[in-house]
Every structure is written in structure tokens, then in C-alpha cells.
Amino acid sequence: MSRSLLSVDDLGAAGIQSIMRLSDSFAEVSSRSIPRVPALRGKTIAALFYEDSTRTRLSFEAAAKRLSADVMSFAVKSSSMSKGESLRDTVQTLGAMGADAFVVRHASAGAARLVSRWTDAAVVNAGDGWHEHPTQALADCYTLHRRFGGAAFTMAGLHAVIVGDVKHSRVARSNVKAFTALGARVTLVGPATLMPPCLDGWPVSVEVDLDRVLPDADIVYLLRLQSERTDESLLPSQREYTARWGLTRRRAALLPGRATVMHPGPMNRGVEIDPEVADREFCVVGDQVRNGVPVRMAVLFWLLGSGLPTGESSGQVLAVDGGDAHQPDSIGASDEEVR
Amino acid sequence: MSTEAESAPPVMGGVFAARAQVLGPDDVSRALTRIAHEIVERNKGTAGLVLVGLQTGGVPLAESLSSLLTSIGGQAVPVGRMDISFYRDDLGLRPVAPEEATFIPADLTGRVVILVDDVICTGRTVRAALGALADYGRARAVQLAVMVDRGHRELPIKADYVGKNLPTRRDEHVEVSAGGVAIGELV
Structure with a gap:
């Protein structure tokens, strides 16, 4: 299981600060005439949006593209969801197509956590009901x-x-x-x-x-x-x-x-x-909108591209995606637990 | 100043234990002065030069070279710093995080860029830096200056200006700092 960002709790103060530091670098990337780096070349990010969203979805897509990742976008109204396919089947279908990360927006609290249980890919909570929007x-x-x-x-x-x-x-x-x-x-x-x-x-x-x-x-x-x-x-x-x-x-x-x-x-x-x-x-x-893109680049890079050495633990090997990653025992284990 | 980025892949951090001092602080500053003069000789002056230090070890060397070149040429030579984390070919194999955001002081199109790093080993950092540089404009030429060349190249890359050629074993580690150049192991 890869790491996921389901709640702000997954990061803690040190994790938030590391994401901020990474965001500085991605803000620099975004300011260039060619705002793109090859950091996530070959990775596929699936955007699962079960609720209407313009800015969050476009922000994630822009972030993924600036990292050279491929984006599979999924609009519920034009998909098999309207034919009655369950969330779980949809996740497994997209997983079978090679998604490395799911970005999930859903009207039910905990939807992203459920998705993270059903897949080995990384999961980003892009808003779940009244719960969180990290x-x-x-x-x-x-x-x-x-x-x-x-x-x-x-x-x-x-x-x-x-x-x-x-x-x-x-x-x-x-x-x-x-x-x-x-x-x-x-x-x-x-x-x-x-x-x-x-x-x-x-x-x-x-x-x-x-x-x-x-x-x-x-x-x-x-x-x-x-x-x-x-x-x-x-x-x-x-x-x-x-x-x-x-x-x-x-x-x-x-x-x-x-x-x-x-x-x-x-x-x-x-x-x-x-x-x-x-x-x-x-x-x-x-x-807030402008900074959404470098911050989401930082989150995707943290989940798919690299470990996130924080102040105290730099030099330590963190879990990265892939079969040899350390397996947290509990679902949605926090970053500290993964270490 | 760690040179872990250029060391053999199995080395994953650790504390540097010096075994031998290879160059003292004076040797390093003499080597930088010589490199500065070589740069001026080869480029027939300092016009159109931009120095780019690679994070983190190359940055102070690039700054020293910039002030040397400025005093030789009589005209300020801009200096930037570059973090190549997002261009590495070993992303996902180990934790990679940028030290500091890249800063490029000028549009590089038509300029001569001199990449500066402390140690060259496999050449993979330089390959990544060449990829990153292309995103800032089409430089007229790119040259490479390093304080230490360890050998062990894995890519067809060669430094134009070298402070010292230092044959090493792959499991050794070379540290370039304000105190000079030392060779040892990461333990």
C-alpha cells in the first residue's frame, strides 16, 4: 500500500511544513515560461470526481500535467456510474488500467479512506462530504x-x-x-x-x-x-x-x-x-487559487515521486510507492506510523 | 556540503567520516583562481557568462567563481543556483527533496552557462541539470566546472574545468567544504 493524504492529520506540523517547503520549489517551476518538470513522467493520476468541482479538479489536473504525469479524468455524469457501477468497481477498473494515484472528491465522508483500502495506489482526498479537504x-x-x-x-x-x-x-x-x-x-x-x-x-x-x-x-x-x-x-x-x-x-x-x-x-x-x-x-x-497548483504539485510529488524528509528525519529512508515499500499495519496510517 | 548525490547508489546518507585531507582551504582557493582564469581564456572574456551552482555543494563554489570572474573581467558575472531534484532519473528509488528553489538570474538564451558542482562522479546529476537548463532557454553553450572529478562515469559527460582529479573507490565519499576537500566513508 502506498501512502495517502486523506486528512491533515496524516501530515502533522512537520509534514505540512515539508509540503510548504516543496511548494516553494514548485511555485518557481510554475513561474517559468515552460512550467513543467519531468518528475512524475510515466505516472498516471486518476481524478475521481463524484461531486461537481471546477477549481479543485482543474487545479489537480494542472498540477499533474506540470509534473509530466498522465491524467485520467472521470466525470460521473458521462461514466458508467450513471449505469450503476459501484465506487469500488470503478476504482478497481481504473486501477487495472494502471492508475498510480486517485484524487477523490465525493459527497460522503470517508469515501477517500474507503478507496485507499481498495487499491494499492496512492489516494488524495479532494473533499469528502463534511469531513475534510486537506x-x-x-x-x-x-x-x-x-x-x-x-x-x-x-x-x-x-x-x-x-x-x-x-x-x-x-x-x-x-x-x-x-x-x-x-x-x-x-x-x-x-x-x-x-x-x-x-x-x-x-x-x-x-x-x-x-x-x-x-x-x-x-x-x-x-x-x-x-x-x-x-x-x-x-x-x-x-x-x-x-x-x-x-x-x-x-x-x-x-x-x-x-x-x-x-x-x-x-x-x-x-x-x-x-x-x-x-x-x-x-x-x-x-x-488561494493560484497557490493551489504548486501545493498540489507538492502533494503529488510527495505521494508518487519521493519520500518527504522532514526536519528531524532527513536522510532516513521513507516508504515510497512500490512493492518494497514498508507496509503500514493500519489503514490510513499517519506519516509518523509509516516511518 | 554533502556529495551524496554523486556517490554510488547503495550509499544512503549517513555521517561522513574523513580519512584523509586531500586539499586544504588554500588549495581550493588556488584551484578556483586557476579555473576562473581558464574560463576567461576559453571564453575570451566574461561577456555573456552566467554561472549556475548545483544545490547544494556547487552553490558556494559558483559564488566564489563569480566574484573572481567579476574582478578579472571588471564586469559583474551573474550567478544562480539550481536544484535538479525534479529531473533526477532515480526518482522513486530513494527520497529526493529539493533543498531550495531554483534561482536563475537571467534568460539563458544566447548566454554561455557554466554549471558548477563540487564533485562529479556518475554524471547523472549533470545530465539532470542539462535537462533542467533547457527549460530556462537555449543557452549558446554549456560548460562544466567541478572541484573534484572522481571518475566512475556512467554517462558520456566530461568536465571542462577540474580542480582536482581524484581517483576513488565507489564506496568512498568525497566532501568539499569551507575546510577543503576530504576523502572518507559514510558511516
Whole structure:
């Protein structure tokens, strides 16, 4: 079994920092006139997208192509899935065609983990239900690193405020893990109906009043409000949400000068964020998308091209894909366990 | 400064144990001065030259050569650094991770690029570097300068400027550092 990236937990702080360091090299590759290296020549990456996605899917495809890998892309609507083929059969079919890695987006939490049990190929979770979206969190951390600078890749001393529909957000879950792993303090803000029912063990504090936390925020991470949440009676109306938790012009004025505003996209301008505020310099949504490609290159290179020597273990031989790799005993073993 | 990248494949890291000092710091600086003059002689000056040091051992040597060439030619010779991890032919056989992002100071099209590394052995690092260089433009010529040539070539590659030819066994390890050149083993 190869290694996989199913959750931010698979990396830990040292792993995130190694991916950041690798991303620097791939950002340099992406800036060239010929943004392509032969690192994954001959590898095949299958993109299994069971949910609609534009940016994540194109970002992974661009990353794979810049590494010279071949991409097998799979759109559910035009595939045998519409004829009733199961996820497992699809994975085994693509595995038989020689896929070295699967990039999986699925509406059910744990789908990527299931896929990793059924295949010897590496698996990247590109979003599973309400659970996790680790490469988005890595792209966000890298964006913050580029913005705040520093060679250490840490977020110590930074206060991140995550606003909105935390309950249904895989992005929020992955980012809470990544931000806190790197040393940031995280506050969740939003209506009680959109908070997870149980936050025991989460290293976060919870606040209802956004105005109170904004003056002390280094990072404001706005989550997308899906319109069906108002239909589910979790919110009285979108206007009510905007009035209490939207980043309006008045609230933007409460932010300290160093603050950065992030959003995983696609943005509902006028709902989570004022249309004019979204275009201000502190809003780094464009950078989040741009940095997605080098970060995903780093993830694919880590999974397929190389071991990932971290600070403490450089020089050690890490498991690489292939039959002679060390076999972790448990499914989805963390990087530490693989070592 | 490890030269593990050029050593025989079975050697996978370890701590370098020096057995003999081959060149002292003064010998290295004399060799660099000689190489700088050879570069000027062969290229009839320093115009159009770009130095590219290979991570990690070649980078400080390239920087020293750049300042020597600048003082000989009277005009700044740009120096960059290149990490060839993504171009290696042994990816997947062992952990490979870039030390630092590549930095190329100029468009290489039409320039004479002098690759600088500390040790050449199999030639595979240089092959990878030639592949990487092509992605930065079509250099008019590429020349190779190394501090130590160990032999054991596996590819038809030859250095243009050599600090010292040093016959070695494959299981030996050569370390080039600020303290000079030492030969020993990885243990």
C-alpha cells in the first residue's frame, strides 16, 4: 500500500511544513515560461470526481500535467456510474488500467479512506462530504506563508477567525487542524445552528458576535453559505445572515491593518462578503487559487515521486510507492506510523 | 556540503567520516583562481557568462567563481543556483527533496552557462541539470566546472574545468567544504 493524504492529520506540523517547503520549489517551476518538470513522467493520476468541482479538479489536473504525469479524468455524469457501477468497481477498473494515484472528491465522508483500502495506489482526498479537504487547507497555509513571510512556516501568534457554516464545511475542519498544528489560535464564529453539534476536543474557541472578534483577527476565513441551508430552516434568511455574520464594509473597518481575508470559493458576493470588500487588497482569494497548483504539485510529488524528509528525519529512508515499500499495519496510517 | 548525490547508489546518507585531507582551504582557493582564469581564456572574456551552482555543494563554489570572474573581467558575472531534484532519473528509488528553489538570474538564451558542482562522479546529476537548463532557454553553450572529478562515469559527460582529479573507490565519499576537500566513508 502506498501512502495517502486523506486528512491533515496524516501530515502533522512537520509534514505540512515539508509540503510548504516543496511548494516553494514548485511555485518557481510554475513561474517559468515552460512550467513543467519531468518528475512524475510515466505516472498516471486518476481524478475521481463524484461531486461537481471546477477549481479543485482543474487545479489537480494542472498540477499533474506540470509534473509530466498522465491524467485520467472521470466525470460521473458521462461514466458508467450513471449505469450503476459501484465506487469500488470503478476504482478497481481504473486501477487495472494502471492508475498510480486517485484524487477523490465525493459527497460522503470517508469515501477517500474507503478507496485507499481498495487499491494499492496512492489516494488524495479532494473533499469528502463534511469531513475534510486537506489540499485546500495546505493551499491556504501556503498563501498565508507567502503573505506573512518568514522562513519557518509557522503560524505561531496568529489569530484565525473562521466565520459561517462550520458544521457543513470540510474546509473548516481541515483548516482548524492545519492552522492549530502550525501554532495559530482559532476562533469559530457563526450561528449556533451552523456549528457542529459537538466541539469537544477541538482546539478552538467559539463566539457568536463577529464584531467582538474582528479587531483581534489576523486572518478572517469566510466560509461559503449554501443557499439550501436557509431551506433547511437553519437560518431565517440570507439577509439575516449577512447582517450578523457577513463581512460588510462596516465590519471590514473593524479589522486591524495586518488582517487577511480568505474564502475557499466560490464566493457569494453580497452574502458572506460585501462585493466591494471582496476586491480589496487584503482579500487573497485569487492567491488561494493560484497557490493551489504548486501545493498540489507538492502533494503529488510527495505521494508518487519521493519520500518527504522532514526536519528531524532527513536522510532516513521513507516508504515510497512500490512493492518494497514498508507496509503500514493500519489503514490510513499517519506519516509518523509509516516511518 | 554533502556529495551524496554523486556517490554510488547503495550509499544512503549517513555521517561522513574523513580519512584523509586531500586539499586544504588554500588549495581550493588556488584551484578556483586557476579555473576562473581558464574560463576567461576559453571564453575570451566574461561577456555573456552566467554561472549556475548545483544545490547544494556547487552553490558556494559558483559564488566564489563569480566574484573572481567579476574582478578579472571588471564586469559583474551573474550567478544562480539550481536544484535538479525534479529531473533526477532515480526518482522513486530513494527520497529526493529539493533543498531550495531554483534561482536563475537571467534568460539563458544566447548566454554561455557554466554549471558548477563540487564533485562529479556518475554524471547523472549533470545530465539532470542539462535537462533542467533547457527549460530556462537555449543557452549558446554549456560548460562544466567541478572541484573534484572522481571518475566512475556512467554517462558520456566530461568536465571542462577540474580542480582536482581524484581517483576513488565507489564506496568512498568525497566532501568539499569551507575546510577543503576530504576523502572518507559514510558511516
